[in-house]
Amino acid sequence: MQIHGNPSLVEDYKYCEGIxxxxxxxxxxxxxxxxxxxxxxxxxxxxxxxQADNSVDENPTSASQLVALDHLTDELNRFQQRxxxxxxxxxxxxxxxxxxxxxxxxxxxxxKGQRMDIHFTSPDTLTDLEEYSAYVAGSVGKMLLPIIAxxxxxxxxxxxxxxxxxxxxxxxxxxxxxxHLEKDRIYLPTQEMAAFRYTKHExxxxxxxxxxxxxxxxxxxxxxxxxxxxxxxxxxFDEDSKFAVIASAxxxxxxxxxxxxxxxxxxxxxxxxxxxxxxxxxxxxxx
Numbered sequence: 001m002q003i004h005g006n007p008s009l010v011e012d013y014k015y016c017e018g019i020x021x022x023x024x025x026x027x028x029x030x031x032x033x034x035x036x037x038x039x040x041x042x043x044x045x046x047x048x049x050x051q052a053d054n055s056v057d058e059n060p061t062s063a064s065q066l067v068a069l070d071h072l073t074d075e076l077n078r079f080q081q082r083x084x085x086x087x088x089x090x091x092x093x094x095x096x097x098x099x100x101x102x103x104x105x106x107x108x109x110x111x112k113g114q115r116m117d118i119h120f121t122s123p124d125t126l127t128d129l130e131e132y133s134a135y136v137a138g139s140v141g142k143m144l145l146p147i148i149a150x151x152x153x154x155x156x157x158x159x160x161x162x163x164x165x166x167x168x169x170x171x172x173x174x175x176x177x178x179x180h181l182e183k184d185r186i187y188l189p190t191q192e193m194a195a196f197r198y199t200k201h202e203x204x205x206x207x208x209x210x211x212x213x214x215x216x217x218x219x220x221x222x223x224x225x226x227x228x229x230x231x232x233x234x235x236x237f238d239e240d241s242k243f244a245v246i247a248s249a250x251x252x253x254x255x256x257x258x259x260x261x262x263x264x265x266x267x268x269x270x271x272x273x274x275x276x277x278x279x280x281x282x283x284x285x286x287x
Contacts, residue, residue, distance in 0.1 A: 012092040016047040019043070020047065030247040033244050037099065042144065044096050047092070048110075051089065062119075079104075100147055102143075106139040109138075110140065134164065137167055141161050142160055156237070162226040163230040163249055166252075167252050169223040174271050176266040177266055212264065213264050220256050247282040250281045251281050254277060
């Protein structure tokens, strides 16, 4: 089955590629190094996850968010029954499911994670935060496994989930100010905040104290443990996929260092990994 033999499918994948290029330069940089068939599959999966994110992020009220998410859930149910809409995303995903031994459940898990955001309450413990992260981001790791670990007999499910959790914690540590001020969400576990004596009032003022830094670093260290566990398991991934998955993990982990370089200012500064830094980090992944 050749994609280039189907002009419509080529355009469908270009549509998905455009979405990942627009929303995540770091993911695109890493996964565009995959063989074309695998890269296309990643683009389609990312496009689905972005649509799930946007169902929540681009609607102003919980009611409209639920309507959008219910609509996407209905479309996924139709896809499961092989009755999907004739649209670029679903045509591309159907091709992915035809080419790889995909599991539909992680796609439903992703939507469950989005519903947790709509009915949001701050996590009480680090365990609660990781459970949420497993749904909203660990599910993505499970979606990708049939593509990047198609030739192994090892069960790499937990490693893939760990990477998703690490990336979600990284997102949270990068976006503390934006999440609180624009979305009225605090993802920092309440027990961790209490343990490090950092209050919601201080958070609302964007105060970067020694206590805040200690709290931030405690969560960053947990993310870095999970990144390290994932990289240690990378021998089980397909040879043609190892560079991409290791590079994506290291580039995303680099966001934590960008926050550190900006003196932990995740309230007023945009923390990201520059293209030059991506190249340097990715070069390390090839050794």
